[in-house]
Amino acid sequence: MNDPLIIAGKSYASRLIVGTGKYASYQQNADAARAAGAEIVTVALRRVNLSNPNEERLTDFVKPDEFTYLPNTAGCFTADEAVRTLRLAREAGGWNLVKLEVLADQKTLYPNMPETLKAAEALIADGFEVMVYCSDDPVYAKMLEEAGCCAIMPLGSLIGSGLGIMNPVNIRLIVEQSRVPVIVDAGVGTASDAAIAMELGCDGVLMNTAIAAAKDPILMASAMKHAVIAGREACLAGRMPKKMYADPSSPLAGLI
Amino acid sequence: MNITLNGEACEIDAGTTVAMLVAMVSADDGRDSRGVAIERNLEIVPKSEHASTVIEDGDRIEVVQFVGGG
Numbered sequence A: 001m002n003d004p005l006i007i008a009g010k011s012y013a014s015r016l017i018v019g020t021g022k023y024a025s026y027q028q029n030a031d032a033a034r035a036a037g038a039e040i041v042t043v044a045l046r047r048v049n050l051s052n053p054n055e056e057r058l059t060d061f062v063k064p065d066e067f068t069y070l071p072n073t074a075g076c077f078t079a080d081e082a083v084r085t086l087r088l089a090r091e092a093g094g095w096n097l098v099k100l101e102v103l104a105d106q107k108t109l110y111p112n113m114p115e116t117l118k119a120a121e122a123l124i125a126d127g128f129e130v131m132v133y134c135s136d137d138p139v140y141a142k143m144l145e146e147a148g149c150c151a152i153m154p155l156g157s158l159i160g161s162g163l164g165i166m167n168p169v170n171i172r173l174i175v176e177q178s179r180v181p182v183i184v185d186a187g188v189g190t191a192s193d194a195a196i197a198m199e200l201g202c203d204g205v206l207m208n209t210a211i212a213a214a215k216d217p218i219l220m221a222s223a224m225k226h227a228v229i230a231g232r233e234a235c236l237a238g239r240m241p242k243k244m245y246a247d248p249s250s251p252l253a254g255l256i
Numbered sequence B: 001m002n003i004t005l006n007g008e009a010c011e012i013d014a015g016t017t018v019a020m021l022v023a024m025v026s027a028d029d030g031r032d033s034r035g036v037a038i039e040r041n042l043e044i045v046p047k048s049e050h051a052s053t054v055i056e057d058g059d060r061i062e063v064v065q066f067v068g069g070g
Helices: A026-035 A079-093 A113-125 A138-147 A168-177 A191-199 A217-237 B018-025
Strands: A005-007 A010-012 A016-018 A040-047 A068-071 A097-100 A129-134 A151-154 A183-185 A204-207 B002-005 B008-011 B036-040 B043-045 B060-068
Touching: A016 A217, A026 A217, A040 A079, A068 A079, A068 A097, A079 A097, A079 A113, A079 B036, A079 B043, A079 B060, A097 A113, A113 A129, A113 A138, A129 A138, A138 A151, A138 A168, A151 A168, A151 A183, A191 A204, A191 A217, A204 A217, B018 B036, B018 B060
Parallel strands: A016 A040, A016 A204, A040 A068, A097 A129, A129 A151, A183 A204, B002 B060
Antiparallel strands: A005 A010, A040 B060, B002 B008, B036 B043, B036 B060
């Protein structure tokens, strides 16, 4: 089935975006990203370790010519920090497509929405294509879309919590109102969570910990690939209506 | 002369350019500058200007690269 995900005018066959944090090694990370069938991976920007210039590098394993790098602003708590980080990321990689996240506090990593909107406006004015991590508030999601964000990425639940889609009604409201892709970012714990996000009509799912912290990350990456495809197909197929009582599947006529 | 490199005090020779600094902090096999970005006193130094940008006493330099992240 030809059903591409289109973000900022670019077409992707996979609707699963994966992170590159928390893996045992960059090699395992690369294997998991391949098993997930991911085309886009999120990456962070950090200071070069000056004391060990020979340490393993992400770019030698998860190669930028194999995956689309989506630089994030993880760890940024103000709009200014996020804008500074992504300008450096653009200089490092040369890409305009970025994931903006401005966090409110360490305990919840919940997005600070006023700062997120401020950063989005500054980045878009500077020529970036902004995929934005946000709360599941449909009002703020609309404001971010109107500011020009190319994808709205509400949390399913807190980053790294694995609690799944805590507010499916809000996710659905965001899906129905949005004219840009909606990608659930954060909170997915297992394959059924990813399928639920897709059944709600989301255009994609972004996850890191659910794969990296599984006992077998490669197998979980494969499970997530299938879950996203299954959820997407179920969404397009249109589920049967729910009923209060039984409805036999076998004909009643001709019973002996 | 003294600069601050990735948050730490550091002594380098006068006349050092950004390109020379990048070479100093790169791997033994000379890998990179690809994937590295340089900020000097909160201003990005584009790759095209690494060779011509001379570091001055008291500069605050950040050398960053992509790492794993979610």
